[in-house]
Amino acid sequence: MISSRALRVPASPIRRLVPFADKAKKKGIHVYHLNIGQPDIETPSEWYKYIEKFKNKVVAYTHSQGILPLREKFAEYYRKWNIEVMPDEIIVTNGGSEAIMFALGVVCDPEDEVIVIEPFYANYAGFAAYLNVKLVPVTATPENGYRMPKKSDFEKVITPKTKAILFSNPSNPTGVVYTREEIQTIVEIAKENDLVIISDEVYREFAFDNKNSISAFEFNEIHDRLIIVDSVSKRYSACGARIGTFITKNKNFYSAALKLAQARLSPAEITQYGTIGLLNSSEEYMKKVMKEYEKRRDVAYEEIKKIPGVIAHKPEGAFYLSAKLPVDNAENFIKWMLSKFNVDGKTTMVAPLSGFYATPNFGLKEIRIAYVLDSEKIKDAIKIMAKGIEEYNKQKN
Amino acid sequence: MISSRALRVPASPIRRLVPFADKAKKKGIHVYHLNIGQPDIETPSEWYKYIEKFKNKVVAYTHSQGILPLREKFAEYYRKWNIEVMPDEIIVTNGGSEAIMFALGVVCDPEDEVIVIEPFYANYAGFAAYLNVKLVPVTATPENGYRMPKKSDFEKVITPKTKAILFSNPSNPTGVVYTREEIQTIVEIAKENDLVIISDEVYREFAFDNKNSISAFEFNEIHDRLIIVDSVSKRYSACGARIGTFITKNKNFYSAALKLAQARLSPAEITQYGTIGLLNSSEEYMKKVMKEYEKRRDVAYEEIKKIPGVIAHKPEGAFYLSAKLPVDNAENFIKWMLSKFNVDGKTTMVAPLSGFYATPNFGLKEIRIAYVLDSEKIKDAIKIMAKGIEEYNKQKN
The missing domain is CATH 3.40.640.10 (Type I PLP-dependent aspartate aminotransferase-like (Major domain))
Incomplete structure (x- = not known):
């Protein structure tokens, strides 16, 4: 009784791993959400x-x-x-x-x-x-x-x-x-x-x-x-x-x-x-916000390029960074980060990029980072991810 | 460059005659809007x-x-x-x-x-x-x-x-x-x-x-x-x-x-x-509102059945009344009411029912009345429509 078109609608790659994050949180682990473009910036009053x-x-x-x-x-x-x-x-x-x-x-x-x-x-x-x-x-x-x-x-x-x-x-x-x-x-x-x-x-x-x-x-x-x-x-x-x-x-x-x-x-x-x-909000609001995102972009890019084997270019806009990770499969890696890994009770969630491709099996090693948290958090989140990559690859070998 | 599906989407039968109403208003004529299900009742506080x-x-x-x-x-x-x-x-x-x-x-x-x-x-x-x-x-x-x-x-x-x-x-x-x-x-x-x-x-x-x-x-x-x-x-x-x-x-x-x-x-x-x-609003609100609509329904039905040649049954619910009018074409009649007719500077707008049928040329003499105004206004509006029907048919003959 269900249409083919409905079956073809993909589950959101941004939201479909949320249950893994929820489980991590239930275990008391703090999850840095870099997976979704939901900014933490205050809305103009x-x-x-x-x-x-x-x-x-x-x-x-x-x-x-x-x-x-x-x-x-x-x-x-x-x-x-x-x-x-x-x-x-x-x-x-x-x-x-x-x-x-x-x-x-x-x-x-x-x-x-x-x-x-x-x-x-x-x-x-x-x-x-x-x-x-x-x-x-x-x-x-x-x-x-x-x-x-x-x-x-x-x-x-x-x-x-x-x-x-x-x-x-x-x-x-x-x-x-x-x-x-x-x-x-x-x-x-x-x-x-x-x-x-x-x-x-x-x-x-x-x-x-x-x-x-x-x-x-x-x-x-x-x-x-x-x-x-x-x-x-x-x-x-x-x-x-x-x-x-x-x-x-x-x-x-x-x-x-x-x-x-x-x-x-x-x-x-x-x-x-x-x-x-x-x-009607002020132009200052926008300028301040953009400056903040630029700072976050800088931090995110600085941190990610430190990770050996990552392919990333400096983003010029939006508040996303896409990168290819040195892992066998980014989605499996993200699930592993949420279910098996933490540093001092914290872990990081990013979005698998394969869901952003129409070609099957493209982008399997790529991720999207939304830099929607403040700089210190972003730095910490990416450092945790870097450690995660190291540990994940050790386990694989 | 436009899709066939978009061309097939019908213009709303409720909204497409609005330009005629706007013109009437520009001439200083008061239009009773019985064409759209937008109630005048206050929203719960x-x-x-x-x-x-x-x-x-x-x-x-x-x-x-x-x-x-x-x-x-x-x-x-x-x-x-x-x-x-x-x-x-x-x-x-x-x-x-x-x-x-x-x-x-x-x-x-x-x-x-x-x-x-x-x-x-x-x-x-x-x-x-x-x-x-x-x-x-x-x-x-x-x-x-x-x-x-x-x-x-x-x-x-x-x-x-x-x-x-x-x-x-x-x-x-x-x-x-x-x-x-x-x-x-x-x-x-x-x-x-x-x-x-x-x-x-x-x-x-x-x-x-x-x-x-x-x-x-x-x-x-x-x-x-x-x-x-x-x-x-x-x-x-x-x-x-x-x-x-x-x-x-x-x-x-x-x-x-x-x-x-x-x-x-x-x-x-x-x-x-x-x-x-x-x-969370009170049940009293709902009771009061329903009582009000029931009263309006009574008034609308009382008035419409006075019009010779109309086929209408007493509505049992919603806030609509559909009826067959003794006119050659309801849409033409509605346009005429808005562009050529008024009683003491007032006229009435209803919705043509043909747009509510999928079968072509069905419902051509039918209309929908939304009784979303207070009883006195509804009474006046339908009385005006009754006079309109008489006048419209005179002109046609």
């Missing part, structure tokens, strides 16, 4: 301020595309990033998640194909299976610092069923921030093959070393084939707000997505008001 | 009380199935309705909408068929198109008071592709509350043909004349093939909370739906806390 101001007597549906004051505020925010969109080119969504669902639904019929750069944000696979869309991977390798694959690599996998290219920039899970030239590759492929670009830019602010991340929107010639997916979750440390956006200047995409939005009526009311608060 | 109590410094993801205290509270609530489910048989969803999406996704592959009793909640058609599921209608007629169709009517449309029966009880849009015998029909068909029952029970409390609505859960023999869809939107007048539930005792359904839930990470955090407040 404006969130609660705006929520408290809001006291409508009837908690009502809003417009399906989201309340106008919020869409206006978003448009103002995007303008600062040279993304010139009007409020009626924005649909407020239940997190970036729903925006991805809308994008895939608007562009793809069942069995259609979407090219992704693997490793990619693991939940893309879940949404694609849900909607019977086929993800076709082009691989970025740890040896190459997970940089953008070559144009010819994309061209090789294009078929008559290919409808779009979906990628995140700055990249979750690799921390790569693509250069203008790298995005140009995607732009050219899309134009030459009549494809849609779905650009997931939820980590827009997270670009370090005084670099700026470049939005796909900066390429004017693709505005008619571009959908931007965005979310306030990461930049305001407000994952639980579940507010994202679906952005497009293509009126057909917009009205199709709006019909999907109308079917589910509206996003929550109060969280939209709270998000106006987030967008 | 516990909603804001619980929201204010909640001040986590980091607005974080919750468990994908929803926070445990809320699922426990829901289980307690369901127990009062003889629905004996455990917290781990409940997934908290973004409104009833997402619960329907999960149910269709878990049970159906593209091209699979789901039987619906038409007229049905119009957004079922949107979700089905989104997921490439085919809705196969069995028709309930106004002449028959929109009662449950005969068993043989269902049997006629079953094919090897049929996977489930989806229906709402109490019914949106007809206001029918099915008897035990009527639900028994569905139960038998499901058992005899190995189908899943998706029971949309969001209007559970809305049964008048001292009748109780009967949950499909009361039929023990179908627990392994039952998914209940629920929402707090209507009973607590909290449509903007966007909190619903997906309920099943079938562990395979549950774990498949949980994978879909994990892909979208979690429902909003603060609205889950607010909903604990709703579930």
